[in-house]
Amino acid sequence: MKMSFFSAHKDEIINDTGSLADFSDVNEPNNSIKTPPNDEDLFHKMFHEHSAVMLLINPETGEIIDANMAATKFYGFDFQEKGNFFIQDINLSSPEIIKQEMDQALKFRTNYFIFNHKVSDGSIRTVEINSSPIVLNGIILLFSIIYDITEKTLASNALRMNESLMKMILETTPNGVLVTDQTHDKILFINKRFQEIWPFFKYQDIYNHKASDIFNLLSETLIDDQSIFDNISQGAEKQPVNKVTVQLITGNYYRCFSACILGEDGEYDRRLFIFEDITREEKFAKSLQKAIQKEKEINELKSGLVRMTSHEFKKPLTSILVATETIQKYGITPHDEDYAKYFDRISKNAKFMKDLTDKFLNLSKLEYGQMPIKLERANLVSFVRGWLEEFRKEQSSIRQIQFSPDCTDCYLDIDTNLLKQVLNNLVSNGIKYSPEDSRIDLSINANPMNVEIQVTDNGIGIPAKDQEFIFSTFFRASNVSQVPGTGIGLALVKQIIDVHGGTIRFSSQVNKGTTFTFELPYPDSPKNLSRVLL
Known part of the structure; x- marks a missing residue:
């Protein structure tokens, strides 16, 4: 077998017109390419035993003349047994393009190609082909070395897609983006939004x-600290992530996020900056802050006014009460029944006004932490029994109050004066908003962690739409407009329960009744230890 590679004898293959020379007389003395006798063995060893995929192709017909073992393994075809096997059988390009590219390879115009080849399992592989002419036994063949670049191509396509996607994101994001090279003090990238900001x-x-x-x-x-950018643009290793809010002289606010980027050398020598426009949020926060401050000032003014007026009312009311009680006791003869009736009315209304001013004062003090809490260890059951006895004496109407404790000894740390106000308010409300012939249930239930006190009535109930506001100061439910009241009783109750470290809740249905339940912790419970003692 005589063979020669065109890379060494190009001039002998291509004539002056650029067409292939006639090799019909390649074995004649004047035209033959002298090769050593063992060239065939060298070529056979190189071709068939090489690990790279290799094919010998007839450029005129596309027939695969020979394929090495690596080609058989890669394509999965036995090229020798199949008989005639053509490059068109595995190359997915059209026959015209395949023929055109083989001609280009023969004329040394192109020897590098990328095609999609089909393998035996039906899958498609992207291959890179290096193809050059070779003369073998006087026949011109294309010697093709094939490399599988499917994964490389997929990775490259994915990279291009990611780059395109990232570019689209950066150009369409509402945030400004800046990338810098810290080491070389360079700007690497800015997007359109950054340029719009500056x-x-x-x-x-x-x-x-x-x-x-x-x-x-x-x-x-910047309006404020002009050294902010110095702080976030330097010392990348010390501050891998940073976030600051800045205000521009235009009045706009931006939240600047900066993060280190790992460079090719493994160092954090690059930094990404993202500028998010938070002008609306900042302006809303500032307006909200002003509103809160204004509300605080109004509440302080209201509380001051309540304290002042309560003090001013309390003194003359006390004097009226003392005077009427003295006259009733010493200055009215038995036949002065009309006078006694009027003095009794004066006394009751003065007492009502005094209780009301006391509620105002206590609520104001509790809200601002100015109420002194005098805790003492007391048996809750005995305390409630004593309170109930006094309460019944003071009530003008006879109303059944059923007291049901589930224990006899239940000791808690309580402020008895404040807890009396809680019971007065809850039971009085139950009586005031219930039919005259209905019963009020008062119960005590001792639990492992706390004690529950419940007050239940069968009254008009609280509408669902009003329930979330029921403990708000001066709030009254929409179905009690015909019943006198101030809307401060339940607000005071909640404040008193809170300072005892307890909780209060309720359940209610319109025209069926309401149950208020408040819980008080035992003296040694964690909740009791953590409450605020003023």
Whole structure:
């Protein structure tokens, strides 16, 4: 077998017209390419035993003349047993394109190709082909070396897609983006939104400036601390992630996120900056803060007014009560029944006004932490029995109150005067908003962690729409407009329960009744230890 590679004898193969030379007389003395006798063995060893995929192809017909073992393994075809096997059987390009590219390879115009080849399992592989002419036994063949680049191509396509996607995201995001090279003090990237925030930067010119110069210009656009950009643009290793809020001289607010980027050398020498426009949020927060401050001032004014008026009412009311009680006791003869009736009315209304002012004062003090709490260890059952006895004496109407404790000894740390106000309010409300012939149930239930006190009535109930506001100061339910009241009793109750470290809840249905349940902790419970003692 005589063979020669065109890479060494190109001039002998291609004539002056650029067409292939006639090799019909390649074995004649004047035209033969002299090769050593063992060239065939060398070629056979190189071709068939090489690990790279290799094919010998007839450029005129596309027939695969020979394939090495690596080709058989890669394609999964036994090229020798199949008989005639053509490159068109595995190359998915059209026969015209395949023929055209083989001609290009023969004329040395192109010897590098990328095609999609089909293998025996039906899958498609992207291959890179290096193809050159070779003369073997006087026949011109294409010697093709084939490399599988499917994974490389997929990775490259994915990379291009990710780059395209990232570019689209960066250009369409509402946030400004800036990327810098800390080591070389360079600007690597800005997006369109960044330029909109700082329009005096020209897109192309910015890359000609040092990053430090750009940050100096950015600092000059700030209202407050102009060293902020210095802090976040330096010391990347010390501050891998940073977040600051800045205000520009335009009045807009931006939250700047900065994060280190790992470079090719494994160092965090690059930094990403993202500028998020939070102007609306900041302006809303500031307006909300002003509103809260204004409300606080109004509440303080209201509380001051309540304290002042309560003090002013309390003194004359006390004097009226003392005077009427004295006259009733010493200044009215038995036949002065009309006078006694009027003095009794004066006394009751003065007492009502005094109780009301006391509620105002106590609520105001509790809200602002000015109420002294005098805790003492007391048997809750005995305390409630004593309170109930006094309460019944003071009530003008006879109303059945059923007291049902589930224990006899239940000791808690309580302020007895404040807890009396809680019971007075809850039971009085039950009586006031219930039919005259209905019963009020008062119970005590001792639990492992706390004690529950329940007050249940069968009254008009609380509408569902009003229930979330029921403990708010001066709030009254929509179905009690015909019943006198101030709307401070339940607010006071909640404040008193809170300072005892307890909780209060209720359940209610319109025209069926309401149950208020408040819980008080035992003296040694964690909740009791953590309450606020004023």
